Amino acid sequence: MLSERLREIIPETKFINSRRQPQNLKRILSKAKFTSVTNTEHTVQTCGDTRCGICSKDNYNYLETGTTKTFKNGLSFRVNADMNCKSKNLIYCITCPSCNENYIGQTGNALCERVRVHKQQIRHPNLRQIPMSGHLDECANGLFKIFPMYKNYRTEQNYRKTLEQKFIQQFQPKLNAL
Ligand SMILES: [Zn+2]
Ligand SMILES: [Zn+2]
Numbered sequence: 001m002l003s004e005r006l007r008e009i010i011p012e013t014k015f016i017n018s019r020r021q022p023q024n025l026k027r028i029l030s031k032a033k034f035t036s037v038t039n040t041e042h043t044v045q046t047c048g049d050t051r052c053g054i055c056s057k058d059n060y061n062y063l064e065t066g067t068t069k070t071f072k073n074g075l076s077f078r079v080n081a082d083m084n085c086k087s088k089n090l091i092y093c094i095t096c097p098s099c100n101e102n103y104i105g106q107t108g109n110a111l112c113e114r115v116r117v118h119k120q121q122i123r124h125p126n127l128r129q130i131p132m133s134g135h136l137d138e139c140a141n142g143l144f145k146i147f148p149m150y151k152n153y154r155t156e157q158n159y160r161k162t163l164e165q166k167f168i169q170q171f172q173p174k175l176n177a178l
Helices: 004-009 023-031 111-123 131-140 157-171
Strands: 068-070 076-078 090-095 102-107 145-151
Touching: 090 111, 090 157, 102 111, 102 157, 111 131, 111 145, 145 157
Parallel strands: none
Antiparallel strands: 068 076, 090 102, 090 145
């Protein structure tokens, strides 16, 4: 189901030497330490805390769970680590629950902390930095779903931002291009 181009971003050794890989992506992947990549299936789960502002069904549950994220355009990506709302240093996907369009972002902080900032920016137009905040406010009454899709094991901020750009190029989420 995954296209060749999609396979390139999935850090499995057997794809790293592909001749079809663009040079810059090849360089990034060959430097990376994808220590947890195995054939094991990983899952995104809720933290289990009923007071959690992200995962609890008692609130609105912002966290999407499961093993795979399928984008509105039909492309999909399998998570590379077990993650939850407390996970840090990752690439995430936000989905508008009204129109199902997607957005890809990155954070070095815990996912729940990043969600808190997104909520703030949606609520307060003067704090907004990206057009997606206004979209979610108007299209979905401020609500959204978030899925941590890729755990980054390196700590340099620039590296995570480069990865984010690669994911955006690969998946072409519409809410990044507003
Ligand atoms: Zn939680
Ligand atoms: Zn929408």
